Amino acid sequence: MLQGFKEFITRGNVIDLAVAVVIGAAFTAVVNAIVGGLINPLIGLLFNAESLNTAAIVQIGSAKFTFGAVLGAIISFLAVALVVYLVFVLPMNKYRERQEAKIAAGEPTDEPPSETQLLEQIRDLLAEQRGAASGRHTDEV
Known part of the structure; x- marks a missing residue:
């Protein structure tokens, strides 16, 4: 309380x-x-x-x-x-x-970015990392 x-x-x-x-x-x-x-x-x-x-x-x-x-x-x-x-x-x-x-x-x-803007940036970075990781994985196979 x-x-x-x-x-x-x-x-x-x-x-x-x-x-x-x-x-x-x-x-x-x-x-x-x-x-x-x-x-x-x-x-x-x-x-x-x-x-x-x-x-x-x-x-x-x-x-x-x-x-x-x-x-x-x-x-x-x-x-x-x-x-x-x-x-x-x-x-x-x-x-x-x-x-x-x-x-x-x-x-x-x-002004610093809003929470929404920060979350959008994190989402975009994670999507880029997933795309790059899946691209590397297919190159190795």
């Missing part, structure tokens, strides 16, 4: 996920500060309010609808999504495209 747990914890993807969660939490604080300190006040000016939380409030009877707070949450989400796309997704996609272009052109890449 402990061996299985040790293997699970030492897998690269678990550690990568933990790092991503920690960085994501810290990054969220930065984006929230930008949205709360810059974007919300600018939009609040349009609604003549201090912030989006106090903007566009509609009260019907005893129900109070805070459309400004919803708009602020949507803007915050879009800001986080945009920054994540520009900082992480777009550069990674460009990197992968360059690597695939290198592979297609037959150039050596910076």
